[in-house]
Amino acid sequence: MSDNRSTLLSQRAAVIFLLGALTAIGAGVLTFFNGGTPASATLIGGAAFGAAVTFFHTVID
Numbered sequence: 001m002s003d004n005r006s007t008l009l010s011q012r013a014a015v016i017f018l019l020g021a022l023t024a025i026g027a028g029v030l031t032f033f034n035g036g037t038p039a040s041a042t043l044i045g046g047a048a049f050g051a052a053v054t055f056f057h058t059v060i061d
Helices: 011-033 038-059
Strands: none
Touching (some): 011 038
């Protein structure tokens, strides 16, 4: 039996997605505590995730 496993994501991709998730959580929490509804906080978090992943993809080389 071969134990030749490859990783699902590279370290670079994992760091980019982690930073994107942290940015999304931060934006969503700040939106919610500033008086936003949970739905708007989720939408803002999703938009922040997309923008952060794009940003960190271009910055991290």
